[in-house]
Amino acid sequence: MRVLSEGAEAKVYCGRLLGIDAVIKRRERKRYRIAELDSAIRSQRTKSEARMMAAANMGGILAPKVLLVDGFDIYMERVHGRNLASEAAWQENPDRIGKAIEKAGEYLGALHGMDIAHGDFTPANLMIDREGKLWLIDFGLSRATSSVEEKALDLLLMKRSITPQQYRLFIRGYRKGYDGSRMSEERLSEIERRGRYQDRSLAAVK
Amino acid sequence: MAVIGIESSAHTFGVGIVENGKVLSNSKAMFKISDRGIIPMEVADHHAENAGKVIADAIDAAGISAGDLEAVGYTKGPGIGPCLRAGQLAGKAVSSSYGIPLFPVNHGIAHIEIAKGMGKMGDPLVVYVSGGNSQILAMERKPFSHYHVYGETFDIGVGNMLDSFARAAKLNPAWGSTVEKEARGGRYIGMPYTVKGMDFAFSGLLTNAVKALGTNRRKDVAFSLQETAFSMICEAAERALLLTGKKEMLACGGVAQSSRLGEMLESVAGSHGIRFYRAPNEFNADNGAMIAMVAEKMLDSGMRREAPTIDQKFRIDRAEIGWEG
Numbered sequence: 001m002r003v004l005s006e007g008a009e010a011k012v013y014c015g016r017l018l019g020i021d022a023v024i025k026r027r028e029r030k031r032y033r034i035a036e037l038d039s040a041i042r043s044q045r046t047k048s049e050a051r052m053m054a055a056a057n058m059g060g061i062l063a064p065k066v067l068l069v070d071g072f073d074i075y076m077e078r079v080h081g082r083n084l085a086s087e088a089a090w091q092e093n094p095d096r097i098g099k100a101i102e103k104a105g106e107y108l109g110a111l112h113g114m115d116i117a118h119g120d121f122t123p124a125n126l127m128i129d130r131e132g133k134l135w136l137i138d139f140g141l142s143r144a145t146s147s148v149e150e151k152a153l154d155l156l157l158m159k160r161s162i163t164p165q166q167y168r169l170f171i172r173g174y175r176k177g178y179d180g181s182r183m184s185e186e187r188l189s190e191i192e193r194r195g196r197y198q199d200r201s202l203a204a205v206k
Numbered sequence: 207m208a209v210i211g212i213e214s215s216a217h218t219f220g221v222g223i224v225e226n227g228k229v230l231s232n233s234k235a236m237f238k239i240s241d242r243g244i245i246p247m248e249v250a251d252h253h254a255e256n257a258g259k260v261i262a263d264a265i266d267a268a269g270i271s272a273g274d275l276e277a278v279g280y281t282k283g284p285g286i287g288p289c290l291r292a293g294q295l296a297g298k299a300v301s302s303s304y305g306i307p308l309f310p311v312n313h314g315i316a317h318i319e320i321a322k323g324m325g326k327m328g329d330p331l332v333v334y335v336s337g338g339n340s341q342i343l344a345m346e347r348k349p350f351s352h353y354h355v356y357g358e359t360f361d362i363g364v365g366n367m368l369d370s371f372a373r374a375a376k377l378n379p380a381w382g383s384t385v386e387k388e389a390r391g392g393r394y395i396g397m398p399y400t401v402k403g404m405d406f407a408f409s410g411l412l413t414n415a416v417k418a419l420g421t422n423r424r425k426d427v428a429f430s431l432q433e434t435a436f437s438m439i440c441e442a443a444e445r446a447l448l449l450t451g452k453k454e455m456l457a458c459g460g461v462a463q464s465s466r467l468g469e470m471l472e473s474v475a476g477s478h479g480i481r482f483y484r485a486p487n488e489f490n491a492d493n494g495a496m497i498a499m500v501a502e503k504m505l506d507s508g509m510r511r512e513a514p515t516i517d518q519k520f521r522i523d524r525a526e527i528g529w530e531g
Contacts, residue, residue: 008445032473033437
């Protein structure tokens with residue numbers, strides 16, 4: 001199996017499952033943490049991730065379909081396309097990026113409407129496929145929760161990753177996708193006022 | 207020519223002297239913390255009473271005379287208001303008695319810079335863990351040179367979390383290290399684990415651990431709390447390592463004295479084939495030498511002088527790094 005990417009969370013391989021192009025996400029053992037905690041985290045996140053992906057699909061969000069869950073491995077459908085965080089994607093067509101970002105807002109709105117917080121909602125986890133459709137990937141930190149705070153944190157993470165103009169487009173989509181948008185937006189401004197995040201420098205966000 | 211630094215942001219009043227990046231002396235007086243924690247005015251009084259003596263000690267120990275001093279630094283923040291005020295006053299007094307320039311220093315930057323200098327690191331990912339702060343940072347040159355915060359605690363610092371737990375568990379101060387001792391030979395029980403990307407939160411973990419004291423062995427709770435908290439920091443650090451592609455990692459701040467955390471971060475670094483460093487404990491605890499070290503860099507690089515103020519909430523990513531490396 002070829003390694004597609006290696007994150008802090010898991011290694012992603014590509015392969016085939018019953019004739020279908022598949023991506024295998026494998027949560028590897030982390031030597032720094034004790035075995036009990038390690039397997040508890042890996043097992044809980046594997047199961048939860050598969051559940052969240054299925055829920056997102058049901059909610060009309062384009063997310064890879066889960067083919068199989070086996071131990072600490074998730075086999076999922078492979079998306080061919082470009083990561084929204086890659087520079088090439090940005091330079092190619094600014095207009096298309098704007099549309100994609102608004103669509104991303106709708107996706108996050110739809111997730112929040114189902115009481116799911118994504119947990120790592122950034123351009124690195126959005127992909128545009130060859131037909132120009134937007135996919136949301138990596139539900140590794142997603143959680144079923146009605147917490148306004150956690151929803152606001154999703155907004156915060158995205159806000160920190162894009163320009164203010166792009167964020168306006170993003171919020172437009174978010175409002176379209178979620179009736180309760182006002183609550184999370186208000187909570188976001190409250191979080192920003194708490195100080196810890198006040199003007200956290202944006203310079204290093206790629 | 208030497209530079210003197212005064213640190214007073216919390217319970218330590220520290221005075222250190224450096225020369226060309228080399229530590230000549232590092233003296234301190236520590237307020238003895240009772241089970242009531244830190245009471246700002248009492249600690250500030252302690253600092254004011256000890257200032258003269260600790261400064262004289264540091265000069266003596268460095269084997270220099272006061273006339274050899276060419277600049278003085280003090281902690282501008284972040285920290286406890288009245289304590290910072292005591293250090294600021296001492297700084298002003300030294301500056302005017304010897305007619306030398308006064309440099310306000312960010313406390314967190316000082317922790318990072320002294321460890322970076324001792325570890326001979328160029329551009330590390332920094333894990334800064336102390337009582338009030340828990341952050342993952344790295345140097346960023348735009349729009350001005352500063353340490354960018356990649357991740358940090360959403361609520362309390364990991365050190366304060368360990369301290370609060372230790373008080374609830376009736377362990378003796380110094381708290382971080384007593385939790386570590388208590389944890390030896392403990393068994394793991396489930397605890398909430400909260401990491402969001404490169405950020406993390408400790409208050410849920412603390413509440414749960416304090417509650418768990420009622421029905422579990424103290425040893426097991428201490429062990430599980432410590433393993434969970436440190437694992438959270440390691441996960442965030444590993445994610446930041448992969449994102450930034452840094453080739454070195456540094457731990458600094460009071461909690462970096464923990465040998466268990468050191469071992470875990472070492473393992474994270476090792477798994478990516480990068481170098482890890484943490485300074486000797488004396489320089490991870492609050493100390494004056496680290497303030498002197500930054501003041502010397504500010505002096506040598508000719509950084510613009512600023513008014514000698516204090517700022518209790520002086521964010522680390524607001525502090526300009528006006529020197530190279």
